[in-house]
Amino acid sequence: MNIYLDNSATSWPKPPNVIEAITSYMTDFGASPGRSGHHFSVKAAKEVFETRELLASLFNAPSSDRVIFTANATQAINTALFGLLKKGDHVIISHMEHNSVIRPLRHLEQNGIIELSIIDCDREGYINPETLKNSFKSNTKLVVTIHGSNVTGTIQPIKQIGEICKSKNILYMVDASQSAGILPIDLQNDNIDILAFTGHKELYGPTGIGGLCIKNDIQIESLLHGGTGSKSEIETHPLFYPDSLEAGTLNTAGIIGLKAGVQYILDQGMDNILKKQIQLTDYFLSKLKEIDNIILYGPDLGEVRIPIISLNIKNSMPSDVAFILDKEYGIMTRAGLHCSPLAHKTIGTFPHGAVRFSLSCFTTEEEINYTIDKIKKIR
Numbered sequence: 001m002n003i004y005l006d007n008s009a010t011s012w013p014k015p016p017n018v019i020e021a022i023t024s025y026m027t028d029f030g031a032s033p034g035r036s037g038h039h040f041s042v043k044a045a046k047e048v049f050e051t052r053e054l055l056a057s058l059f060n061a062p063s064s065d066r067v068i069f070t071a072n073a074t075q076a077i078n079t080a081l082f083g084l085l086k087k088g089d090h091v092i093i094s095h096m097e098h099n100s101v102i103r104p105l106r107h108l109e110q111n112g113i114i115e116l117s118i119i120d121c122d123r124e125g126y127i128n129p130e131t132l133k134n135s136f137k138s139n140t141k142l143v144v145t146i147h148g149s150n151v152t153g154t155i156q157p158i159k160q161i162g163e164i165c166k167s168k169n170i171l172y173m174v175d176a177s178q179s180a181g182i183l184p185i186d187l188q189n190d191n192i193d194i195l196a197f198t199g200h201k202e203l204y205g206p207t208g209i210g211g212l213c214i215k216n217d218i219q220i221e222s223l224l225h226g227g228t229g230s231k232s233e234i235e236t237h238p239l240f241y242p243d244s245l246e247a248g249t250l251n252t253a254g255i256i257g258l259k260a261g262v263q264y265i266l267d268q269g270m271d272n273i274l275k276k277q278i279q280l281t282d283y284f285l286s287k288l289k290e291i292d293n294i295i296l297y298g299p300d301l302g303e304v305r306i307p308i309i310s311l312n313i314k315n316s317m318p319s320d321v322a323f324i325l326d327k328e329y330g331i332m333t334r335a336g337l338h339c340s341p342l343a344h345k346t347i348g349t350f351p352h353g354a355v356r357f358s359l360s361c362f363t364t365e366e367e368i369n370y371t372i373d374k375i376k377k378i379r
């Protein structure tokens with residue numbers, strides 16, 4: 001028996017059309033997009049362009065040339081932070097952030113480039129917008145927050161945070177690694193200046209693809225300089241999006257797979273996917289609450305969360321619980337700190353962490369019932 005409840009690490013299985021699209025690219029027209037003028041290259045470029053259009057429409061970005069492809073969310077976040085921040089800037093993040101936000105900022109702080117403030121969250125992982133307001137300084141350039149927590153499933157009030165940042169003329173970047181594809185995200189109405197996403201989780205694409213969506217007037221300097229297939233007569237790197245942030249050959253197979261992932265979501269209806277996953281997560285949570293000696297973290301039953309539940313069994317190490325779940329019963333979860341040490345400090349599970357169960361649109365009630373039964377046995 002294989003029960004995959006580690007979709008927050010990467011979603012599996014992938015929808016059949018994702019596999020078909022990648023196979024078709026590799027088999028039928030696997031050329032480099034935007035480089036050569038032949039018809040395979042033109043077809044690959046058309047696929048890349050259509051993926052940008054699809055993502056721009058999904059996130060209500062001002063235009064598709066503001067959709068930048070990177071290898072993953074980590075590269076997207078690093079690109080934005082290193083390309084935007086200058087000496088003397090102050091940055092605010094929350095305790096619920098992932099190491100892909102914390103570590104580049106700690107690096108910039110330790111090198112004397114920026115000042116960093118990390119604001120507290122409550123025990124369920126929510127940011128209090130009032131705490132944020134009290135942390136602004138005259139040199140605050142950027143606020144970065146997670147959207148859906150990879151530890152607790154908590155959904156941050158991004159629209160409210162975006163409004164506060166806009167009123168203070170401060171840039172707002174959202175890490176949508178866990179929410180893109182399942183929660184509605186509207187760059188323009190939510191006042192998000194920069195959105196970082198990854199393609200291989202709730203967007204159902206393959207690993208190795210992610211990106212940024214950037215508001216019109218924000219200039220991010222490129223970390224990389226090189227070939228773009230455009231302006232080849234010039235010896236310096238182009239300054240226009242998306243080329244300026246996409247040096248080198250793109251992950252075309254990944255982009256085409258991501259396009260199919262987004263198409264799958266749109267065909268199923270994002271609302272339907274969300275509704276089904278909320279119901280199943282609530283069902284899981286309600287069953288877990290009936291079991292003695294289970295400690296649950298994050299929002300309570302009835303509060304909307306992304307489909308992630310972290311728990312501990314009293315007097316057990318999370319790594320032992322995850323090991324037994326996998327070894328004895330074929331249930332795949334993730335134990336530990338989930339690259340988010342500060343989030344675990346917030347919910348009181350540092351240093352050993354918790355066992356995380358993360359669902360996808362392919363998770364069934366039977367799988368949840370089986371999992372509940374085995375958690376009872378281990379307990």
Ligand SMILES: Cc1ncc(COP(=O)(O)O)c(C=O)c1O
Binds near residue numbers: 073075100148150178
């Ligand atoms: C909240 C959050 N941010 C960033 C990342 C990094 O994503 P990637 O590994 O695709 O770079 C993850 C991945 O687990 C995540 O959960």
